[in-house]
Amino acid sequence: MSTAEPVIVARDVYKVFVARGERRRRRAFLALHNVNLAIPRGRFVSFVGPSGCGKSTLLNMIAGLVRPTEGEIRYKHAPVTAVNTDVGYITQDDNLLPWRTLRENVELALEFRGVALVARRELSARYIQMVGLDGFEHHYPHELSGGMRKRAALIRTLIYDPDVILMDEPFGPLDAQTRVILQDELLKLWEGSGKTVVFVTHDLVEATALSDEIVLFSRAPGTIKQVYDVPLGRPRDVFRILAHPNFPAFFDRLWRDLKEEIMDVELGVS
Template sequence: MTTPVHATVQEVHYVVLVPPSNRRCPTMRQAEAASARRVYHRRARMTLVRAFDMRYATRRSCAHASLGGGQVLRGVPPARVPQGPAERERGRVTEGLTPGRDPGEALRLDAVYKAFVPRGRKAEPLLALEDVTFAARPGEFISLVGPSGCGKSTVLNLLAGLMRPSAGHVIHAGREVHGVNTEIGYITQDDNLLPWRSMLRNVEYGLELRGVPRAQRRDRAREFIELVGLAGFEDHYPHELSGGMRKRAGIVRTLAYESGVVLMDEPFGPLDAQTRVILQDELLKLWDRRRPTVLFVTHDLVEAIALSDHILTFSGRPGRIKRAYQVNLPRPRDVFHIHEQAGFKELYDALWDDIRAEITGAGHAA
């Protein structure tokens, strides 16, 4: 009879069944051979998803009730819910990103609110997002910028199905998102490489979960590894790679998955300035191969301009979309000389004015 042994790896909780003789020291390889694949299928089948605790999302999800055909937040003062068209319009984007519902849209948030209920019984719900509406077409690269804590990452988590909106609709490929969305890729600040797998086996992991035959997934993984200059390191383990190499491996693992939508939450945040620019250039080249829809969260305005087709600025908490900007710089982009492009300074100044007004107005320190 086998005995359950609990092992924790990078915040992901595994329940591994091992024979009694191995109870005391199950190795990572034994754990993987026993049930890592089965556990990932059951707990979080999508690759590149950070190990979020789903119980937290469920526990903190604000209860909502249906009222007169619409949804209102329970525990949020009625004044927080816009009542008229003029009020509702301030949360909407108008520059081509929010036409009427189009079945060809890659994703859409429609009048989305998200509130978190603190543990204290008397505490008021924290409204993180207020009346957020925007849409993205296939192949668009959209960046979200705004003050810290304004709900940018919450938008990604809603699209990934890691939490539910308190009101409104989150739509991907024409269908409302319910539960973990395994049809998208998600890249976070952490590379989340599995430490007991070589780089090659990490890159092919998403394809393995999809049931792609071994020879085919190996060829595809090697192709992507070569594209980012990591050929020759296929058999190295994550602890043997530099930070930049690990980040490259994490990115190509997502893109090799070939999902139509990729979410990126400050993926280059922990890196030094030189490595960031190099990886921005490599990301654009990889993106240009298949043109997935990308939603990219960043605090770096230069990065947002260099990468994006559109940039959405968010207000301070509760997060609302303040303005949408179209980036009219020609592609392919030269990220190394983006500052010299005509129109760069005007766009940068406009973005910074938006962000600075929110930071100073909300009383945050820069």
């Protein structure tokens, strides 16, 4: 693990959810237990693990959208107790506001932050151009392709320059080609920026291709099973990641460890 100073720390985090439903059948269940983690500044860290293991929950806790039942999340040394507007947050859905044009969507966070119109226009033009969306400024989201919407969601977060970017399966709904292209664009935007990325995914190839570190979660109730340093250098060529000499052995190990978590569930062993 890196020796860089941690920007996010999870200390003894537990999370109990209560299923909303009919009052008498309301059940509590443990989503996360005993989670301890430190994410160093400037690193690209991926969370992987079986479905429902609580990795998105942990991400939402860092964003301050969900509070731990016990334990605490520290962000830059201070406990997270309210919505963390210091971070960027990108979800599986692009969540563009359908009633705003591409440019208005990209400028949304700047509006919330009270940036003046001229400065907004200038910044948004730069970012829109950076991902090749110029010419589409006045299109509404429904007039854009999935990949274009995803780029818009990406730059609308980057535009306010958050130190930490939280991504919850951002490329999940995309087709395989667009996905790799966007992974490549993401890496290019990120490299040298000094930003910390926390990236939730189900795709081990994606996690390996992008990350410095991979955090493997156990099946529910989730806890951290293992943290891996990815043995691939930078910069990376995501298009040829499978051909990297270190890839097969590392991927194999990762998959074996994850498989234990998935298979046990399917066999009903616990």
